[in-house]
Amino acid sequence: MSIEVRDLSFHYAQRAALHDLNFSLKTGEFAALLGPNGAGKTTLFSLLTRLHRLQQGQILIAGIDLDVKPRQVMRHLGVVFQQSTLDLDLSVLQNLQYHGALHGLSAQETRQRALKALEPWQLADRLHERVRNLNGGHRRRVEIARALLHQPSVLLLDEATTGLDTRARQTLNEHVRELCQQEGLSVLWTTHLIDEIQPKDRVLILHQGQLLADDQAAHLCQQTGQAQMQQAFEQITGLSKEMN
């Protein structure tokens, strides 16, 4: 398993944010994590990336216990946060080199890997361009390339397509799925844009800190008798009742 989350619970003071979460992702698997505001998605990401300390339960990445061998786990993990963390005044390559150095890569290795990662996106000839000059879609691609520079087995994407136009969202979506199929990368993709989900995708629905569903999108539509994932999601989380 690439990700295993076992009996995970988390509290902020008196407020419970996650309650007894259990799920796992296989190698090369893509899963979309959906949840309304306050569902606990950010809290889960913060635990997976060690921004928060584990209180209860266990997280294993590539079979390694996050709490026991955190540094080893970080080598297997690539992360793209919701807010861009690129330095706009540095070039694409400079942004990548800093990350490469943190992971012990030489400047030459970083450059080679960056070229390979950016080539399919027609960005290889823009290595020396300032990030500020790239459009939103291209910046996101640079961020994904950076997250994959140290060749992790798991990629966490938090609302990675927010702010992008439909075409850029679609391209990014397709590319990430290709990475799963071709490179065996496991991806946990948090989104509130339900139209990004495809019928065969695995969908995890988090609501008030609990995992209410974990199944293929098409199955969830069948089970709820809905034609669209949006309606299935609203029914499962009870949002449809709140709106009526």
Ligand SMILES: Nc1ncnc2c1ncn2[C@@H]1O[C@H](COP(=O)(O)OP(=O)(O)OP(=O)(O)O)[C@@H](O)[C@H]1O
């Ligand atoms: N720093 C904090 N202190 C206290 N409560 C918090 C804190 N951060 C989050 N919470 C609460 O924990 C619960 C889960 O929040 P979280 O931010 O993880 O949800 P989310 O699914 O990411 O929501 P959103 O989509 O709005 O970002 C919510 O009830 C939220 O109010």
